[in-house]
Amino acid sequence: MKGIYVLIVQVGTDMVLGIGALGEVKFRKSLYAYVGSTQKNLQKRIERHMRDDKKCFWHIDYLLQEENTKVIEAFFKEGKKAEECVIAKEIDEKGDRIEGFGSSDCKCKSHLFRIRGYGFLPELMSSWMNRA
Numbered sequence: 146m147k148g149i150y151v152l153i154v155q156v157g158t159d160m161v162l163g164i165g166a167l168g169e170v171k172f173r174k175s176l177y178a179y180v181g182s183t184q185k186n187l188q189k190r191i192e193r194h195m196r197d198d199k200k201c202f203w204h205i206d207y208l209l210q211e212e213n214t215k216v217i218e219a220f221f222k223e224g225k226k227a228e229e230c231v232i233a234k235e236i237d238e239k240g241d242r243i244e245g246f247g248s249s250d251c252k253c254k255s256h257l258f259r260i261r262g263y264g265f266l267p268e269l270m271s272s273w274m275n276r277a
């Protein structure tokens with residue numbers, strides 16, 4: 146299955162992190178939502194995000210390799226890559242964007258947002274898995 150996914154990331158403490166070419170980014174102890182897509186194996190991609198032992202390739206890898214961060218839930222749905230940015234815009238309206246994060250190859254301002262909650266997500270996405 147290929148498609149779009151949204152990772153709910155719990156950042157456990159305030160911190161400043163180096164995010165590859167993006168440089169230093171300030172994070173708050175809060176929930177964040179990251180939007181991505183893959184045209185290959187969606188489940189495999191999500192599992193990759195949940196592992197700690199990997200090389201940093203995407204911006205999100207730098208955030209998730211930190212020990213004070215973890216993916217607590219992952220939402221996904223089948224869809225084309227263009228839909229990834231539609232979902233990102235929806236979340237942008239509800240959260241605070243981290244400028245330039247995860248959006249190097251599209252026109253979005255960001256694909257990572259600080260959110261207060263994610264009760265609105267099941268409506269946007271068709272499935273999810275809880276990691277708790």
Ligand SMILES: [Zn+2]
Pocket residue numbers: 229230233248251252253255256
């Ligand atoms: Zn985008």
